[in-house]
Amino acid sequence: MTDTTRERQGSNLSQTPAVADVRLEDVVKRFDDSTAVDGISLEIPRGSFFALLGPSGCGKTTTLRMIGGFEEPTEGRIFLGDQDVVGRPPYKRDVNTVFQSYALFPHMSIEGNVAFGLERKRVPKDELKGRVAEILELVGLSGFAKRKPRQLSGGQQQRVALARALVNHPRVLLLDEPLGALDLKLRKQMQLELKRIQHEVGITFVHVTHDQEEAMTMADTIAVMSGGKIEQLGPPTELYERPATAFVAGFLGVSNLLPGTVEGADAIRLDEGTVVRAVLNGRSGQVAAGVRPEKISIGAGGGSNELPGTISETAYIGVATQVVVRTAAGTVQVFAQNMDAGGRIPAPGTNVVLSWAPESTFVVDRADSVMEEETE
Amino acid sequence: MGSFFHRHKGVTPYLLLAPGILWLAIFFLIPLAFLGYQSLQSGLFPDFQFTWEFSNFSNAIRDYHEQFARSFVYAGIATIACLVLAYPLVYWIAFRAGPWRNLFLLFIVAPFFVTYLVRTLAWLNILADEGPVVGVLRDLHVLGPDGRLLATTFAVVSGITYNFFPFMALPIYVSLEQIDPRLLEAAKDLYASSTQAFLRVTLPLSAPGIVAGTLLTFIPAAGDFINAALLGTPSQAMIGNVIQAKFLESLDYPSAASLSFLLMGSILVALLIYARIVGSERLTG
Known part of the structure; x- marks a missing residue:
């Protein structure tokens, strides 16, 4: 052939x-x-x-x-x-x-x-x-x-x-x-x-x-x-790991976009005050820090970016458990792998700390965060 | 009522069919049987006797084979003329007319709002010796100074073509309209020019409409008598004119009935030959 x-x-x-x-x-x-x-x-x-x-x-x-x-x-x-x-x-x-x-x-x-x-x-x-x-x-x-x-x-x-x-x-x-x-x-x-x-x-x-x-x-x-x-x-x-725009971040898979302002060479201060480290690719000013739900761990130790919050909902979907966490920076979705049977996902209402690695944090324009909602 | 149908489920389809079957029996089968009975009678009006008079049929062929042949030739030419005129027109309506489609279809059907006789009488005026068409054609020397259109074969065939045109146009329109335009895109994608796409895709897919239109035009046209009576002379007489005269003027019912049967039989034979040529699959859908 x-x-x-x-x-x-x-x-x-x-x-x-x-x-x-x-x-x-x-x-x-x-x-x-x-x-x-x-x-x-x-x-x-x-x-x-x-x-x-x-x-x-x-x-x-x-x-x-x-x-x-x-x-x-x-x-x-x-x-x-x-x-x-x-x-x-x-x-x-x-x-x-x-x-x-x-x-x-x-x-x-x-x-x-x-x-x-x-x-x-x-x-x-x-x-x-x-x-x-x-x-x-x-x-x-x-x-x-x-x-x-x-x-x-x-x-x-x-x-x-x-x-x-x-x-x-x-x-x-x-x-x-x-x-x-x-x-x-x-x-x-x-x-x-x-x-x-x-x-x-x-x-x-x-x-x-x-x-x-x-x-x-x-x-x-x-x-x-x-x-x-x-x-x-x-x-x-x-496209998945480094979406360039909020539209791409939202269209390919699920992503959490947290609005903030660039501070220094590799950090973003979120609007509510927390500082997260990210791959900035030379961006500055008003941005949104993005992170995919499966990159986030519940509990400290998943990486140096941390954000406290309260679990509001959990849903078991087989390969993973989908967890919705309310934080001061907004609602964050987390996919927790079901590594072993039984599951150790805390119940709704529990206060937790979310953590993820700076390499998993991408940056998109904040202005077009609005667009993502329009197309969803 | 509802519970009756529920209890006798097997009967319901037949009950629904009954009016139609009754209709066919009363208005078609019984008269047809009576016509067959009459075609074998002999004698003079009103005293006909049933005598197995098969010579009615042989006499009919002997005396009127010319009108038979003429009917088929006229109907054939008119059918072809209808096809040639209708196909491009409905093609344009189906693929190009866009939102105006239904309006143009209405124009095709509009003459039907007027009765058959009046429509044909209108042609009498159009083709008349003092009419505008003859005048213009004479001025252009297409017709000689004494040339006429009325009372010619041309007039009769034109009348038939005009009167049966919608029967050809509508079935073809329906079959063209059902063609998915993406099929034509696919043909062009596969290196077919517009002409090739038409010949290999559009034409074969509209064949059922052409077959239906041909039948709907040819069958009634072959038995028509109005056009020949109003637009022609006795030398344009078709078999329909003979039958009409026998039934209503000379009151010779047996020969009229035998002629009717011969017409039906010959149309059936023509149909079978046609079916052979185009393939029976297309006739039955």
Whole structure:
């Protein structure tokens, strides 16, 4: 499989690896009464699994549709490899799309659906048959070639949609909320499956989703979008451990944001007076200190940052116990690992000290703490 | 009442079907059987006798095969004309008209608010020798100084096309309207140009509408007599005109009945051939 995927159609075979597969330069998309995408620039390196993550209406799908050629940008440039593709219709772009509702052709067999793109490109019959069989095997649907889409389950239809796009060996595969219609269990299974397939074929995947867990499971780079702009772009661990904005901190997982003011080189004085140490990254002035719930220990000794409070609620959720603690700096959520049965979480009403390490403390702007509440 | 239906659950569907079955029996099956009985009678009005008079059928074919053939040719041309005119129009309404869709559909159906006869009479005026259309065509030398539109084959076929147009347009509209626009995006994503996407996706998915529209247009058109009577001359007479004259003017019920049966039979044969060509799957849905 890897050999065939390296074989690309057209003239763009011999590129230096330095050229990104997809490059957006200051792309803006305005509709009649709104700006869906508000100046996006990004580069997606070859072979990567890239996710555009954000709530509905953040412009992620519009961005994907512009790469696919279904929408034209109002401003800016879009490159596939070294070619500017703005103004080129979808059928002249070396990308294929897995649509949200699959959009399988209901009047054609599975085989007919998968062969559609190859037929349009006039691939010789023998080669076509081989490639269709090969890709159906890859997605585990070898025995289904003659069936019609309506005879398949949702998960199987999803695989056909994937096969139909992948069989063309596109430069880039676009996935628009590909798992949105599947139930939770199947979705988890397909997440790993998609990742395996992407490793196997080595094609660049651009994946749009509103599900942060899905993005973190599959992608090696995530662009978090909000209001038509990219909030932060980076690998999942970086986005999670070092969110750059309150929006990202709130959208990826749960975080506690404690408002305060920078004091010195590595400390923040919280509004109620406590001083916590943090990785400031050169920030100053009014900020919010952030810490993830699972980084906090109940009781002293978890790290040098300490904050006293009173337990107001606890909820046992299996892998962890969720604890809500009222402190002078605000309400703080804590996930306490259930390391051993029985549990030693103090009862509500108990006064405790919360502690965490300075390295686990990130800093975001205080002003956009408001935004987080709007989107929640 | 409710408890009755509850206790006799198996009966309920039949009770609901009963009015329809009764309707079919009284207004279709019984008259049809009577027509069959009449088609084998002989004698003169009002004294017909049942004599297994099969020569009614052979005589009908011998005397009126020309009108039969003409009916099928006219109906066929009108059906094709309807298809060619309707498809682009409803395609545009389904995919391009946006919020105005229903208004345009109303325009297609609007002529139906006027009776069939009056609509055809309107065409009589439009195509009349003193009418505006003939005048303009004569001035443009499309028609000679004595050329006419009325009383020609053109007039009759146009009338049929006009009168049955909605029967073609509406089923095609319904099948086009159900097509998910994302399928067309998918086709274009898979390297199909607009023409290829139309031929490989839109057209096959609208085929059930085309088949339904063709049947709804062709079947009544083949039996039509109003258009030929008002817009044509005896040399444009269709089989419907013959049947109408036999029933109402010469009161020759047996030959009228046998002609009716022959018309039904030949339409059925035409249908079966059509079904063979387009595939029975599409006819039955």
